[in-house]
Amino acid sequence: MDLPVNPPVQPMLAKPVSAVPRSGGYAFEPKWDGFRCLVFRDGDEVELASRNTKPLTRYFPEVVAAIKEQLPERVVLDGELFVAQTTPEGGERLQFEVLQERIHPAKSRIDMLAGKTPAGFVAFDLLALGDTSYAGRPFTERRAVLEEALAHLDGGPCFLTRITTDPDEAQDWFQEFEGAGLDGVIAKPLDAPYQPNQRTMLKIKHERTADVVVAGYREHKTSTPEHPLLGSLLLGLYDHGKLQHVGVSASFTAKRRAELIEELQPLVCDLADHPWGDWQEWAIANPDRVPGTQSRWSQGKDLGFTPLRPERVLEVKYDHMEGRRFRHTAQFKRWRPDRDPESCGYEQLEEPVSYDLGRILSGGDRHE
Structure with a gap:
């Protein structure tokens, strides 16, 4: 060439x-x-x-x-x-x-x-x-x-x-x-x-906001037993009574990572008692893309997570949805102690009005 x-x-x-x-x-x-x-x-x-x-x-x-x-x-x-x-x-x-x-x-x-x-x-x-x-x-x-x-x-x-x-x-x-x-x-x-x-x-x-349930966390790659650091929060939304995995929030300072992991310890629970407990048995990626499951994108990575009782609600900023999940990492905004976790469902999310991609690619609007 x-x-x-x-x-x-x-x-x-x-x-x-x-x-x-x-x-x-x-x-x-x-x-x-x-x-x-x-x-x-x-x-x-x-x-x-x-x-x-x-x-x-x-x-x-x-x-x-x-x-x-x-x-x-x-x-x-x-x-x-x-x-x-x-x-x-x-x-x-x-x-x-x-x-x-x-x-x-x-x-x-x-x-x-x-x-x-x-x-x-x-x-x-x-x-x-x-x-x-x-x-x-x-x-x-x-x-x-x-x-x-x-x-x-x-x-x-x-x-x-x-x-x-x-x-x-x-x-x-x-x-x-x-x-x-x-x-x-x-x-x-x-x-x-x-x-x-x-x-x-x-x-x-x-940029939009949503109230989501914090259902678990993964530790940061630099975390040690002596100095544990939070890597990402695993987020969920309820759909007909079932907690669905909707994405992660992961951008924190080192100081905030240490604070968050300590703050969340009282919520740590056994996986058997967690809404996502059964999903750990799945060996491959699944439609809900739940945490802990493997896919061709994640072979060899540690996908284990620490389950938390789904009792805390977090307001996050996000750009848009891809299917039933946040397309990109959501941004931590603030805790919402006034929200009941079971009230955090998909109905709160803004749905963009449908638009035909073909009209954009063809420049059709300019000729109508």
Whole structure:
């Protein structure tokens, strides 16, 4: 492979902000919820690289084939791999958990999933085209060349992301596109070059709160018997009287880790007396992804946890749900001694209005 920009390349990153910026010269894009992916194509040679430069090529043979068919002969693109599936309402929605299934050691399973749940690729930046590197050019120029190079794309599986310079339209996208599984909005400085591994962009993500039950904890990797430290809190929500595992809260200072593990000791109980006691007997991952069970993502890791009587309620901040769990680690906000644990159910969670991903990928709203 001999391109103006060759792998490995770390992608440009974004820092979080609380709102869509109203000044400063930005272009806005939907924030995709998939695998960040840099595409390197030099004729019949195609490499897909992850955010941390690890190879993704073998996991997505159908995307490699689409790149050879749809993208320019010599090109380097920044974008996102995704899987979309049809919803009960008839539209399409991003499915991150289905996408995760593609990272599998068996070629036979990869090939099966490539046909059953094929992935797509959405491009949102250009690093090189032909014999020219555009990495040092301002985003306005990179985008203009990218639009011309990918103008022929129609219907996937390779797409060009939507873009606007109107903050009001970006705010509308932030509200509406979550219903299709998107993660928020990205703001890119119009005059900035492509800066690998630098947080040049801004990201605006959804933030919500929920009251959850603390059902257990795992110890931190640096914990010792003399100085125990809490690593993560295991969180639950009730569904028809059954406590479901909904995610974890894990970002604490060392001082707070020591305080929390001491504070929770009076609640430690035997696993046999815990709502999740029976689940410890399961040998593989299960639909509820309960703690202590193995999956291909966790082989060799210590997944044991200390069960706690589910008597304490915690308010956490989270961005959005993936199925019945928090998509990312929830942030500890405050204890809620005024809440009854059994009152903490899924009905408190905000449900985004359904939105068809196909309308976003096709730019359909602009033509209605």
